Every structure is written in structure tokens, then in C-alpha cells.
Amino acid sequence: MPRSYPPEVRRKVVGHVASGRKVVEAARLLGISDQAIYVWRRQHLVETGQLPGTNSSDLSRLAAAASESPSWRPSWPYTGGPPNYWAR
Template sequence: MRYSPELRRQALQILAAGEPVKNVAAALGLRDQTLYQWRRRHLPHLGRSAHAPSTGQDLAAARQRITQLETELSALRRVSELLREVLSPTRRFEAVHVMAREGLPVRVAARVLGVTESGYFTWRSRPPSPRALRHAWLTELITVIHAASNGTFGYRRIHSELTHGYGITVSHGTVELLMRRAGLQGAPADQPSPTTGTGLCP
């Protein structure tokens, strides 16, 4: 399992200050064995033996960092509880996928979002659903229309282009959702459009 360099660096700094492996593992959501391996491999390069005594200042700094991490984890747990109430399992798997691509361990991401690792890997191995494929196709078309309007069209104008210009049946809510996911938004309502009419469809 891959871990981000930042997570490993934080763990090693705290271990080097003399904090027990068990405490660090609990605070960072890591396995004890992983920390033992990192300590054996990397701590000598920090200029300190794994068993060398630590200064009181180092220990105080390490314990302060542990307290901060525990507070952050507590807040994260609460956020995950709230997310579970509003996100379907499929959307949570999507969130795990994004977090994993950013370097967070799947085990940690899955635990935070209240899903299982096995469930995530099963979800990832499935082919895209017809709905996902349609949304991907619509997003690409919406992006083209938005670019052709010089970024001025909001979801209502784009919905009109899709339904009247392209003959596509789609709801306002879906267009708004896909634009939000793609990071697209229109110009303010009172800003004049540089285009005359639609003129975006073949």
C-alpha cells in the first residue's frame, strides 16, 4: 500500500521525538508494522537512533502534534458521519477513488467514508454504468457549449441549447449538477452576452 511522502515525514518526525509507535499509529491511522518498518529504514538517516533519548522539548512538540492530529481526526470522523447521511455508497466510493489518486491510503479513505476496502475494489472493477456514461457524454457536450459562449452561458441557457438545439431530453437539475462538477458557471444575469442568439448548434 502506498502512502504519501508528507504522511511518512510526519510520522517519522514524531517517532524521532520518542513518541511510542502505538500512539503514532492510532493518531495517523497507520499500522504498527508500517511504522516499525519506516523507523528501521529511515530514522538512522535523521541522525538519531530509534532508541536514543529525546529532549523534553522534542517530546512536548511531539505530544502537541499528536493532540492536534487527534483533534483533526475527531473532526474528520464527524464530517464522515455527516457525509454518510447525504452521500450514497456509490458516491462515497467515488470519493475514495479521488482520495486514493491523491496518495491517501485506500484503507484510511474507506474507513473515513464508512465503506469497506473490498467494496471499493469491487466497485472499481465494474464497468461504468449507463448513467455514468451518459453523464460523461453530457459533460463533454456542455463543456463545448459553454466554451462556444465564451463562458457566459449558465445552466439555463445550456439546458435550452441541449433541449432545443440538440433535441436532448435532460433536466435543469442534471445540467446544473454536471456544470458544478466540471467547475463551469455562467456570467452574471445582468452581464450582456457577446453572442447574438444561440448559434451554437449545427
């Protein structure tokens, strides 16, 4: 199971990488997966507007809206797909 890190740790690690330290070096030194650092760095760039994407506040609003409104769900009972009107 992936380990969860507090936001303060993520900010510090992203700061180290932004200051010029290599991701692989920071990952080895801190005992954190390099893939996790790449994800954190990309999310930081999205949050600061340097890369296109959906920021954290937008994601949380979308998740809240999806859980409140079932409008995205199909109108038929889930049976594996829509009814087949052309079946014989």
C-alpha cells in the first residue's frame, strides 16, 4: 500500500528538487519513491500555473459535486450496459 506523506514533507521535497537537486538523489536520500516525487513536482507546477491541469481545489470541488449529484449515472439499472433494443 502506498505511503501517505503530510503536505509539509511534500513541500520540502519539492523545494529541494526545485533548488537543483536531482529527483533520484532526493528520493534515495529521503527514502521516498522517485515516482512520488515526480508526481508531487508535477502537481506543484499545476498549482502554480506553470503547467496546464486541474489543481487540487478544483479536484475537490468536482469530487464533491459528483458525490452529491448522481446525474452522471445511467438511468437504467446497472446490468452491464444499456438495453439492447435490436436483439431478437
